[in-house]
Amino acid sequence: MRKWIIAAALLVSAQIPAVALADAKIGFVNTDRIFREAAPALKAQKKLEKEFASREQDLQKMAKQARDLQSQLEKDGMTMSDTDRHNKERDLANLNREFQRSQREFREDLNLRRNEELAAVQDRANKVIQNIAETEKFDLILQEAVYFSPRIDITDKVLKALANDK
Numbered sequence: 001m002r003k004w005i006i007a008a009a010l011l012v013s014a015q016i017p018a019v020a021l022a023d024a025k026i027g028f029v030n031t032d033r034i035f036r037e038a039a040p041a042l043k044a045q046k047k048l049e050k051e052f053a054s055r056e057q058d059l060q061k062m063a064k065q066a067r068d069l070q071s072q073l074e075k076d077g078m079t080m081s082d083t084d085r086h087n088k089e090r091d092l093a094n095l096n097r098e099f100q101r102s103q104r105e106f107r108e109d110l111n112l113r114r115n116e117e118l119a120a121v122q123d124r125a126n127k128v129i130q131n132i133a134e135t136e137k138f139d140l141i142l143q144e145a146v147y148f149s150p151r152i153d154i155t156d157k158v159l160k161a162l163a164n165d166k
Helices: 002-013 018-023 031-037 039-076 082-135 155-164
Strands: 026-028 140-142
Touching: 031 039, 031 082, 031 155, 039 082, 039 155, 082 140, 082 155
Parallel strands: 026 140
Antiparallel strands: none
């Protein structure tokens, strides 16, 4: 991706005559749309959801346990013996610590796997983009831009090619 940005910067900085730039065929691919809409990206999202579903359910159970214990302490705390109340408060603190640790590990693991899956989607998309560039004789295809004209947007072609790419 950075290669394309550097190439574009070099093109501009080399002060190539405007006539040469006018003849250049330039395309743009919206990477955010690729990650949101491409078939491989949607498949990766479903795979991650399935892979992490049981851990997410465990976290929800743990959170419910903590809420229930908190409610019990609030409801019955005044009528409990000091020892029982102290034990329940300690149990709640331990459960909250365990929940926070588990939640942090869950987020870290999910982010790591998401990055792995998105990297694979990015690789597939780059191959498709390169194939489109060679087939349709593009001189330059950008994946990031502050502004782009809809007439040079080839994101739909890339999405279609990714859907057909098995």
